[in-house]
Amino acid sequence: xxxxxxxxxxxxxxxxxxxxxxxxxxxxxxxxxxxxxxxxxxxxxxxxxxxxxxxxxxxxxxxxxxxxxxxxxxxxxxxxxxxxxxxxxxxxxxxxxxxxxxxxxxxxxxxxxxxxxxxxxxxxxxxxxxxxxxxxxxxxxxxxxxxxxxxxxxxxxxxxxxxxxxxxxxxxxxxxxxxxxxxxxxxxxxxxxxxxxxxxxxxxxxxxxxxxxxxxxxxxxxxxxxxxxxxxxxxxxxxxxxxxxxxxxxxxxxxxx
Amino acid sequence: xxxxxxxxxxxxxxxxxxxxxxxxxxxxxxxxxxxxxxxxxxxxxxxxxxxxxxxxxxxxxxxxxxxxxxxxxxxxxxxxxxxxxxxxxxxxxxxxxxxxxxxxxxxxxxxxxxxxxxxxxxxxxxxxxxxxxxxxxxxxxxxxxxxxxxxxxxxxxxxxxxxxxxxxxxxxxxxxxxxxxxxxxxxxxxxxxxxxxxxxxxxxxxxxxxxxxxxxxxxxxxxxxxxxxxxxxxxxxxxxxxxxxxxxxxxxx
Numbered sequence: 001x002x003x004x005x006x007x008x009x010x011x012x013x014x015x016x017x018x019x020x021x022x023x024x025x026x027x028x029x030x031x032x033x034x035x036x037x038x039x040x041x042x043x044x045x046x047x048x049x050x051x052x053x054x055x056x057x058x059x060x061x062x063x064x065x066x067x068x069x070x071x072x073x074x075x076x077x078x079x080x081x082x083x084x085x086x087x088x089x090x091x092x093x094x095x096x097x098x099x100x101x102x103x104x105x106x107x108x109x110x111x112x113x114x115x116x117x118x119x120x121x122x123x124x125x126x127x128x129x130x131x132x133x134x135x136x137x138x139x140x141x142x143x144x145x146x147x148x149x150x151x152x153x154x155x156x157x158x159x160x161x162x163x164x165x166x167x168x169x170x171x172x173x174x175x176x177x178x179x180x181x182x183x184x185x186x187x188x189x190x191x192x193x194x195x196x197x198x199x200x201x202x203x204x205x206x207x208x209x210x211x212x213x214x215x216x217x218x219x220x221x222x223x224x225x226x227x228x229x230x231x232x233x234x235x236x237x238x239x240x241x242x243x244x245x246x247x248x249x250x251x252x253x254x255x256x257x
Numbered sequence: 258x259x260x261x262x263x264x265x266x267x268x269x270x271x272x273x274x275x276x277x278x279x280x281x282x283x284x285x286x287x288x289x290x291x292x293x294x295x296x297x298x299x300x301x302x303x304x305x306x307x308x309x310x311x312x313x314x315x316x317x318x319x320x321x322x323x324x325x326x327x328x329x330x331x332x333x334x335x336x337x338x339x340x341x342x343x344x345x346x347x348x349x350x351x352x353x354x355x356x357x358x359x360x361x362x363x364x365x366x367x368x369x370x371x372x373x374x375x376x377x378x379x380x381x382x383x384x385x386x387x388x389x390x391x392x393x394x395x396x397x398x399x400x401x402x403x404x405x406x407x408x409x410x411x412x413x414x415x416x417x418x419x420x421x422x423x424x425x426x427x428x429x430x431x432x433x434x435x436x437x438x439x440x441x442x443x444x445x446x447x448x449x450x451x452x453x454x455x456x457x458x459x460x461x462x463x464x465x466x467x468x469x470x471x472x473x474x475x476x477x478x479x480x481x482x483x484x485x486x487x488x489x490x491x492x493x494x495x496x497x498x499x500x501x502x503x504x505x506x507x508x509x510x
Contacts, residue, residue, distance in 0.1 A: 184497065244435040
């Protein structure tokens, strides 16, 4: 284990995100200014997928919050949120957004694989392309389980399994085709050409295994679909691809009592 | 009321039963231990059913009842259900040869003439969960199970359904069929109608009917695994991508 107790991939991802943070400022400004909760690259409204339920009065932790726009949506709806992210530059953007919007909540600089917060202190843990893809699944799911109270909920969004089988590269992104480019068995840790970061993607059976082995019951899997009327351009897939196959998926699990 | 798909599949399986048993019966009729699926991997390795002694077990789509004969020999009280009379004739023949007796029910799994809460295990191996509509069979399986009972079934993966080439009648390393909206497959007129759903829709359907997901085992055949169901090239495909999978769900409260 390297210094600070960080895993090797956490250090690499921290370094990568410190250089990418500036590119994510415009997105942070757009998302913080947004009223509606909408998930993922496809921006599917929460009203449609209903992953969260009522959040008012809940203690919420966002694992790998980046610029903390998801936290901002939940804070405005009455949740007591805490954002956790390892990258100082991303948290700096989050703090500036907090000041601009007059919406303060705690931000903790840490990896979601080792969170310096007490056991059983949250009702909801959420991650949208945060810990959910940048952390080792067994490590961050274990942390989410530890941080949640019995009966607490975990909601996270990841790239679709079908997308990870067909995506030529993610940085620079090339749109997925139909050819299966890599095996499903053994899928877990991904490294890309000319990209120092490490991301993690599991197949369906492995997600169920990881969640149940850390004390969760799987409640819901929603595979986000391009609604069809959206002809928007995306880097990783075409609108037409995302009408046929799942480009993004959201899991909801409940911590057993 | 018998559904049109159940009627179609009954006639189809009555017609194909003899050839099916001739091709596969020896392969799936091994008596050493319970084995799943197209590559006959042991239940003891996959961890699906475990000990069945003393349990009431219903097989949904038992065919010639190779599974139920084996589980009966391990102390289960089995009932075999199949939609095809011809398949059940083969079952009676194998049961007589094995010197065992248990009830066989001639019915479609989407309308089972058996009582609520009467089984500890409801299962099938590429059976009724493939050849009948899950929107009807999942509620039926749930109704038939006692609290804490087990639903376990193998079937083709949704990924395999997307990669099956109807014209070449083989697997391709390419997505050919849309995933969203997957439900009923009837493209091949001489084949039975098959059913499958997107992963998220399976989970939603299980939970709607009081079934908690315990595991989804994606089957990977060992290198060079033998099968009477698939070509060597298809077995090779299944070494990289899951072609069959086994769901294990628990009836709640």
